[in-house]
Amino acid sequence: MVDQKPSLPSIHDFATWEPVLRLLRAGDAEKHAAAPSARVEGRIGRHGWSLALQRRLPPPGRAAQIEDMQDELDAVKRVQSALADAGVDDISFTAEISPTGKTALHLLGPSPAVEPGIGNPHPGALILVEGSLPEPWHRLPDSVPGAVQAPSANPELLEQTLRERLPDAIGATEAEIAAAEARLGVTLPDELKALYRVTRARWEDWGDDYEAAERVSAAVGCELFALEELYVADASSRHCRWEFAAMVAVVTPPDAVVQGLVGSPGWIAFGDNGGGDRLAVDLTPGPRGHTGQIIMLDHEQNIGAEILADSLTDLVMSRRREERRDRRRDQPPVVARVNIASLKSIQAAAHPGLEVLSIGVWDGAPLSLAPVTGLPRLRTLTAYPGTLADPLEIAELTGLEFLELGPAEWRVLLDAGAVPRSLSAAAIEVHGNHNPLTIVAIANELLALWDRPRIIQTVVEGTLGPGPVA
Template identity: 55%
Template structure:
């Protein structure tokens, strides 16, 4: 038996959960759920604040850390990425039933929840922004500031003890990347190869170059695959690059060559696929907390290194109908107001008026995502008329209406169930998810193990 399925390692956590949620677990249908991975967890236990006048310490919540530690050690031992759980009361007093839910190939992991994440309804399907490739920009050229000789000369003056990469090193990097290094980037590495062992012989080149320089062996292409984007986030984004943009607002590009870091996790890259107002070889920054887009740092490496330009250029504000519309009581006031031919994503949130109809967006050629809160749709079956949908996220009640009416759209690539964190039992949501998966011929969620024993 898997050590993860040994009730002994769960008993300390069950004891804490039972003490914190005794009334919930005693009520008919009461349950408590959570999720644990080797590096993080989401478990509904009360937080114990530190004593006044001092910072919080691990010891303030030591019993929780100890209980979770037994489970994370079992996860690491088995090489598991994580496990979700549901605790219910058993038939006998002071006993509980523990349901362990392991990852499924048909479901993306949920974020800090025991409920299923996105249901994957087609093999290897990706959100539209992830699939988007850069558009050609006729006439794009290097900036006037690009000066390979000046860049090389300045680097040698500022870093006289630097060790440059050999021709063999550069050729090996180009073969691995599948692209030829642009002239300025090649000149940079010809002067300073960026190996960490060289830093003992000359000062860290950050101040000279303007970023933490990667060794050639760590330079990589920031294409879409390099930026992990979950469906629930990617489906809610839209790629929009206007004539005023220097950088194409993509998830990634085969022309983004990452060569450094800003010291905070954001990547610095040379851009060979610029936007309409950009330059070939410009320097961009790819934010690690964002799913899409990049910002301009400098028009060229010469501009950044020699002239110390790091702020890019302001992007003019251009008013256009939004590709992503949020209809709710404080934003877009109606579905009619959101509708236009370019609309890609419609999200209906908190709504305090009569439920909304979807007729204004029926037939829109680019509408690929619909998300709606519970009770906001006058007739959920209208969704079947949105023939271009790729992603649909609805609460359980609305999914129930679609399933019972045979009105689930047939062309979906992925789907989400908008479950409430502790109110909706994950086991019920899994049953609903399996109905949707079965409808699309996908493997159901089967990795549920039931353990029963004393809570303490």
């Protein structure tokens, strides 16, 4: 007789969710004690979860241990296993639980047109146009006809120095360098070729010798990628959620050393600083930069890069530099924020170059959008719930590609048939205790206008039995 593993509960089986629902109900028993029913909600993904649970405090004098939240881990793992079995990455839910334990569980999602929310069960950005990207992700580098290599660029000195530092290194052949160029579709600069002629940085060449790898990092000044791992750090390599990507703008001042791009076909990433920030040779420098300068792409930033050295030779010789940051205080910002701590009016934000307008927490009278009507480059508007005097003024903003509003403001636009058809993506800003079903209904109305896949809603019924006494 062959032993068979028991089949995993389906994501649509009430038993899959029962442990999570019990924990959520028990965790807020006092709040729900006087209510006719309890509403609990959350989000669980294959690699994380967000549940409103108060974890038990460890005994005095002892740090928290995994065992202190074992019930939560076991409950979540049960759902995660079902997600993996179903091939689903992430799902949110809300449930109504009666005092007798009768439960209606609503599973929400997924949809290929919706990004997961962050830290709550509400949907993230709605991708109204399939494959669309915010404007900065379409921007290519400007031509800088006068750009030349830095005087310090010296492939011969670079190669000689590295051979002295790494006498036993295995270098790349000319055929291997040519293969890398063919793969990347770009000719490697002479300094980068010189570096890889000394060491091709393959782990197998070091025989799993960590000290050998560290010697290469020390010699070059970064954790060097193997020749086969070089990549072009163009915009497609810098993924960002729509609601964050829509809030940045490409700005390259006349005295910039590095162009303020998301990515460039001339940024060849060749290493890491050990903290997740990538180093690249820059073949498309800013107006005051040098061709072949070394830049760093900060993994915590969505746009732009910082200068590290005028040349790869300078990097290896530890001659680094810092970019002088010109904040251009004499120029109005292309990304403007109106709130209690920043700009105090829409008028103060309005100018022909404005691309992004964010209206945040506001303690004054609701604001009119009239000052920004007709601005040629305005593409993003986000407005905190309750800050707009008349949401229908949005219909006059004909160039918007991204719009984020509160549920009430979206309701006004939907009821009036005034949702801008120029949008590529949208988001619903949720504050307070909104029922996720209400938010999903608005999201699905917006998706329907573009004939995009709606958020799937599945109702699973079951019983938990009487709840705990508060």
